[in-house]
Amino acid sequence: MATPDRSPPLPPEFSFNAEEYLNVVDHGVLFVDPEGLLGYYNPFCRKLFSLDLPSPDPINYFNLLTEWSDQQGLSKLWLVELGNAIRQKQRHYTRVNHDDTILEFKHQPLPSGGFVHCIYNITNKVKQEQDSVHKYKQLRTMIDAMPCFVSLLNTNLQFMIANRYHKEHLGICRTDLEGSYIRDVLPEALKSKHLDLLHRVLQGETLHFDEYTSNRHAEIKSVHGSYVPCFDQHHHVTAIVNITYDTTEQKTHEERLRTLAERDHLTRLFNRRKIMDCLETEISRADRQASALTIAMLDLDHFKNVNDKWGHAAGDLVLKEFALLCQQQIRKLDYLGRIGGEEFLLIMSDTDQTEAMFVLERIISVVQHHCFNWKQTEINITCSAGLAEWHPLQNIQQLYTQADKALYEAKNHGRNQIVIATE
């Protein structure tokens, strides 16, 4: 159906006298005839130009404007501008500042050769505009000062605002970024994931993400970010705010703390607490999956002699190298930890005692034939092991004690050997 180009007629009870209406409006309306004489003017104009009502003599509107403009101490330029528009019979707007008031003259030519002027007080409107500009500048300064990526995307996913951090950390100028599409800026590897995320945000979701870059040379290796939708009064998404932090330093710090909490400082193997946690987890897993699990307790033989004969530093070297030798003999999915001075725990998942025996024999043999070089001296050492296979219903303590007992037996039976725990 075609849209009517006029509003529906007013009901009769609302029909009113135009003059009554013009008496109360908050803007000026005046008519000037083709001779330039002022015809009708409403109370707003009367007050503005200090006119009598009714005017005793005809008033030349151009003289009136000139006088008023001089009284207000205004430059003549606005009158020249307005005069040109009047001569050229063009619709025109002119702004005039007097005191703290800003007026806008709207010139509307009439077919008769005269014209209508509507005069609006636009002080508040201009103030609001200036406030907006001021606030916008403050906001810009604020987001430029933020130590993270901040941007605003429109619903076409184009950058509308991007802060200075982009230039400082990605080398992309704000002017290059603003107006460009995010799909042209996102790294290739992240493009499809992030476009999917952004389309969800356009539906109203707020989303958070963590990303890691695989590029070793990149200064920023990990980030945490959010996409937050902006809504209008109808709850339609009008824009998306993106804030993304560089978390590289934080992640490195967390990693360092984790290493400190989980690793033995000398051998870099898991420490006692962590390896016992692993054992707990692996027992639960074996229980759940009804799979085999075997552990081994390993201990260097007569290690005290190494310390006594060559000193503590030599002992440290032996411990470190022993850890390395063991690691070379086990699978990536096995866990090895140092549980005491020269005592180690090996956890082998999905492994029964027969399979574990092969691994332990390899370790015992490699250690026995290894020369630990301390300064110019070759140190030889052996190790013993106690092996225990987990049985359903057995708890961590029972399994651990079994392996410990088996190790004790291996020591008692002459060392450099493996003993399998018997129930």
Ligand SMILES: Nc1nc2c(ncn2[C@@H]2O[C@H](COP(=O)(O)OP(=O)(O)OP(=O)(O)O)[C@@H](O)[C@H]2O)c(=O)[nH]1
């Ligand atoms: N160098 C060094 N020595 C350590 C470290 N932790 C423990 N030790 C030493 O390891 C030795 C362990 O000695 P013992 O418990 O008597 O055991 P052992 O001499 O290996 O004898 P068996 O286990 O019975 O074969 C002690 O001398 C400890 O001081 C360490 O971090 N570095």
